[in-house]
Amino acid sequence: MLMQRFYFYRDLYDTMEAIKLDSDAGNLIQQQNCFGSALPADCPLFFGPHTMACMETVWASVGCLPAGTEHPPKLSTADFNTLSVLTYTDLEAHMTSIKSDADTGTDAAQLKCFGIALPTDCPTYGGPHTADCLKVMWGLVGCLPAGNEYPDKLSTADFDSLAAKDYRSAYGDMEKIKTDADGGDLIQQQNCFGIALPGDCPTYNGPHSNACLKTIWGAVGCLPAGDEYPDKLTSAQQAVLSALTYRLVF
Template identity: 40%
Template sequence: MKANMESVKSAADGGNADQQLNCYGIAIPNTCDSHNGPHSVACLTTIWESKGCLSEGTKAPDKLNTAEKEALDLLNLDDVEIGFETTRIEADGGDKDKGLECYGLVYPDKCDSYDGPHTVGCLTTIWEEVGCKIEGLRYPGVLTSADVDALKILSLRYF
């Protein structure tokens, strides 16, 4: 039995996706060498982006300092994925610091998520931040419901 289990692990470590699922419970991305660290920046970037964070994020793998990178190297891929996903979930929950880490931007006032849906207050804040006036024909407060609904679902990067 032990020999069988060792062969599963060996095949998983050799790149066999089915055996990776059997051994580790996840398929290791092609950019990653193994389930355990150290992890290349390419590997970490693949996972970072798969969890919905952007390269513009201040904690994107290519922006990490040596200590932050070394800390990730001590983790297995499961823990890396959980950490990156937690960053995105906290960002999407309105944590402005995590929004900066994950998406590379600070949410405008009255905005509490990157992807929306955004409130009219959020849209109005962005409108005013870019320097448009409330007399403008596209001011969020005077748009039709359909036009506002179309804006509400855009990501903040679009604005």
């Protein structure tokens, strides 16, 4: 009878052990049976130690980015080893908590997760972003409310498309408008500043060249004979004018 009980125990143990071994080999059904969840292909071991590839997969799955300061390849050896021996559930929970804190507006968590601290009006990296958030971005890149593509002036479709992008993508779209405007693109100058600049004045914010100052002088209707014609100004006076935005010169 004792021997029969032993064999029954071994049969039961072996059956359960086979489930565990199949789970560790990547069998998704057996992972569900053993752990209650199917693991990513890069994470075959529920109890670890987890590989770099596994930890990067979990990091991405919770919504954090490679730019984040706690992206697994950026961790110290000690921190990596500490995380790698967590269970898969605990590892996922740790990274999820970083993402949750980032989405509630914690600068430190945003740096860890996204690699960037977001403006107060932009609490979520992934969007959708509010009009206030988009207007903050617009100002940060150096464009003006007078610009034709100021968020409040966009069509509903264009606004929704921009708002749905992640923070870097939306910011990047606006930054390109500003860069192209500074490069002399007249359409983008209208979009960014609400005005197309003369060829001698490629940048709205300056510093402006003497040629630009003279062009503006003529554009407002003043003459070279005037006492404040740019060529007649002192170097200090020219420097003050040069540093003004285009609309504030003269």
